[in-house]
Amino acid sequence: MATAHTLWQSVLGEIELSVSHATFATWFQNTELLDDNEDNVTIAVPNVFAIRQFQIKYNDQIRDVLKKNGLDAQKINYVVSTKGKRTVINRETTRSGSGSAQEEIIQLTPSRAPTPATTINPRYNFDSFIVGSSNDLAYTACRTVAANPGTKYNPLFLYGGVGLGKTHLMQAVGNEIKSRDSNAQILYINTETFVKEFIEMIRFKKGGFSDKYRNVDVLIIDDMQFIAGKEKVQEEFFHTFNALHQSNKQIIISSDKPPKSIPTLTERLRSRFEWGMTIDVQMPDFETRCAIIEAKANFSGVSLSKETVEYLAQNIKTNIRELEGALNQLLAYAEMRGVEPDVSTAEGLIGNVRHSRPQHITSKQIVDRTAKYFQISTIEMTSAKRDKHIVLPRQIAMYLLRSELHLSFPKIAVELGRKDHTTAIHSIEKIEKAIKLDFAIREHVAEIKERLYA
Numbered sequence: 001m002a003t004a005h006t007l008w009q010s011v012l013g014e015i016e017l018s019v020s021h022a023t024f025a026t027w028f029q030n031t032e033l034l035d036d037n038e039d040n041v042t043i044a045v046p047n048v049f050a051i052r053q054f055q056i057k058y059n060d061q062i063r064d065v066l067k068k069n070g071l072d073a074q075k076i077n078y079v080v081s082t083k084g085k086r087t088v089i090n091r092e093t094t095r096s097g098s099g100s101a102q103e104e105i106i107q108l109t110p111s112r113a114p115t116p117a118t119t120i121n122p123r124y125n126f127d128s129f130i131v132g133s134s135n136d137l138a139y140t141a142c143r144t145v146a147a148n149p150g151t152k153y154n155p156l157f158l159y160g161g162v163g164l165g166k167t168h169l170m171q172a173v174g175n176e177i178k179s180r181d182s183n184a185q186i187l188y189i190n191t192e193t194f195v196k197e198f199i200e201m202i203r204f205k206k207g208g209f210s211d212k213y214r215n216v217d218v219l220i221i222d223d224m225q226f227i228a229g230k231e232k233v234q235e236e237f238f239h240t241f242n243a244l245h246q247s248n249k250q251i252i253i254s255s256d257k258p259p260k261s262i263p264t265l266t267e268r269l270r271s272r273f274e275w276g277m278t279i280d281v282q283m284p285d286f287e288t289r290c291a292i293i294e295a296k297a298n299f300s301g302v303s304l305s306k307e308t309v310e311y312l313a314q315n316i317k318t319n320i321r322e323l324e325g326a327l328n329q330l331l332a333y334a335e336m337r338g339v340e341p342d343v344s345t346a347e348g349l350i351g352n353v354r355h356s357r358p359q360h361i362t363s364k365q366i367v368d369r370t371a372k373y374f375q376i377s378t379i380e381m382t383s384a385k386r387d388k389h390i391v392l393p394r395q396i397a398m399y400l401l402r403s404e405l406h407l408s409f410p411k412i413a414v415e416l417g418r419k420d421h422t423t424a425i426h427s428i429e430k431i432e433k434a435i436k437l438d439f440a441i442r443e444h445v446a447e448i449k450e451r452l453y454a
C-alpha cells in the first residue's frame with residue numbers, strides 16, 4: 001500500500017475537485033494523515049474549529065474517498081496538529097441516522113455554476129456554510145432534501161431569528177439541485193414578493209400567477225411570517241401548497257417563528273406546514289462563530305490571528321450577518337489605512353461602535369428627554385409630587401441614568417431631587433423587572449433611548 005503521505009495526497013487531490021477553492025484552502029490544505037491503520041485512522045487538522053467541520057461535514061466524504069484509495073476506515077479521529085504536541089480532541093461522530101448519508105455525499109464532479117435564471121445567490125452553497133451544534137440539524141435536513149427533493153421531508157420548514165443562515169441554507173438546496181439537474185425548475189421567492197404579486201393579480205386581473213407557482217419542481221419560500229393576517233393570500237398559498245405536494249414537488253419554507261407561533265395562520269395551513277420536518281436554527285456558539293470568521297477571512301484571502309478571530313467571536317453575539325459585517329469592516333479598514341487587521345484594530349472599531357453612544361449624553365439630557373416624552377415638565381419630575389403620571393417617568397429616568405451613564409445611586413437620587421438613595425435603588429429594580437414583563441414599559445424605554453441617541 002502507498003505510504004500515508006502519498007495516500008493522503010491522492011485523497012486531497014480528489015477532494016479538491018469536489019469542493020470550492022475557498023473551502024479547500026480553509027479546511028483541507030494543511031491536513032495530514034497521521035495514522036492509516038484501518039481501525040484507527042487519524043487525520044491532523046490545523047485547529048480546533050476544523051475538527052467539528054470535519055466530523056459533521058466532511059467525514060463521510062473522506063471515508064468514501066479513503067475507501068476508493070484502498071483504505072476502509074472503521075473510525076476516523078481528527079486531531080489538532082501543533083508543533084511537537086498533539087491533542088486528541090474528539091472521536092468520530094456517529095454517522096447521520098437518516099440512512100441517506102451515502103446519497104448525501106457531494107458528487108465528485110467539479111461544481112457547475114448555477115444558471116442565472118433563478119434569483120438564487122450562487123454564493124449560498126453548502127460548501128460555504130459552517131456547521132455547528134446550533135445549525136447542524138437544519139444543515140443535515142437541507143442536504144437530505146437536496147439529495148431527495150420531494151420525497152424525504154416535505155415541506156421542510158426552517159425557523160429562527162434574523163441573520164442566522166436560513167436563506168443561505170434554503171438557497172443552498174436550490175443551488176445543489178440545480179447543479180445536478182440543470183432542467184430542474186426551482187423557484188425562490190420571498191413571501192413579501194408573493195403577497196405583492198398576489199395583490200397585483202387581483203387588482204390588475206393579471207394571469208399566470210397560479211401557473212408560475214404550481215409548475216415548479218422546488219418552491220423555496222422565504223420569511224413566511226409575512227403571510228400573517230393576510231387571509232386571501234393564505235388561501236391562495238394553501239392551494240399552491242396542495243398542488244405541489246400532491247405531485248411530490250419539494251416545498252421549503254422559512255420563518256422567524258415556528259408555524260404554531262405565526263399569528264393568524266389558518267389552521268389548515270398550519271397543519272400543512274407541520275406535515276414534513278420543522279427545524280430551528282439558532283445562534284452559533286463561540287467555536288462555530290470562530291470557524292465562520294476564519295472561513296470568511298480566508299475567502300477574502302486574509303489570514304487573521306487566533307486572538308483577532310476570538311475577539312470578534314466574543315464580541316458579536318447577535319447574528320451572523322452582523323458578524324460578517326464587523327469582519328468586512330475590519331478588513332476594509334485595515335486595507336484602507338494600511339494596518340494589520342489585528343486585535344487592536346478590531347478593538348478600535350468594535351469598541352467605537354459600542355462605547356461611542358453614552359459618551360455624549362448627559363444626565364440632564366436623560367431627565368429632560370424622559371420628561372418630554374411623557375409630556376410633563378422637568379420641574380414636575382424632580383418635584384416632591386407623587387402623582388402616578390409623574391412617578392413612572394421619574395422611575396424610568398432613574399433607570400436610564402443607571403443603564404446609560406452608570407451613575408451611583410446617591411447621584412441618581414440627587415439628579416431627581418430625592419434625598420434618600422434607596423428610592424433610586426427601588427425604582428431601578430422596579431423598572432428592570434417591568435421591562436421583562438411589561439411590553440408597554442419596554443417600548444417606552446426603547447423609544448426614549450432612540451430619541452436620546454438620535
Ligand code: ADP
Nearest residue numbers: 128129130162163164165166167168292320321
Ligand atoms: P437569515 O435568512 O436567517 O436571516 P441569512 O441566510 O441571510 O440569514 O444569513 C446572513 C448572512 O450570514 C449570510 O451572508 C450568510 O451567508 C451568513 N451565514 C449565516 N450562517 C452561516 C454559517 N453557518 N456559515 C457561513 N455563513 C453563514
Ligand code: MG
Nearest residue numbers: 166167168222
Ligand atoms: Mg433570510
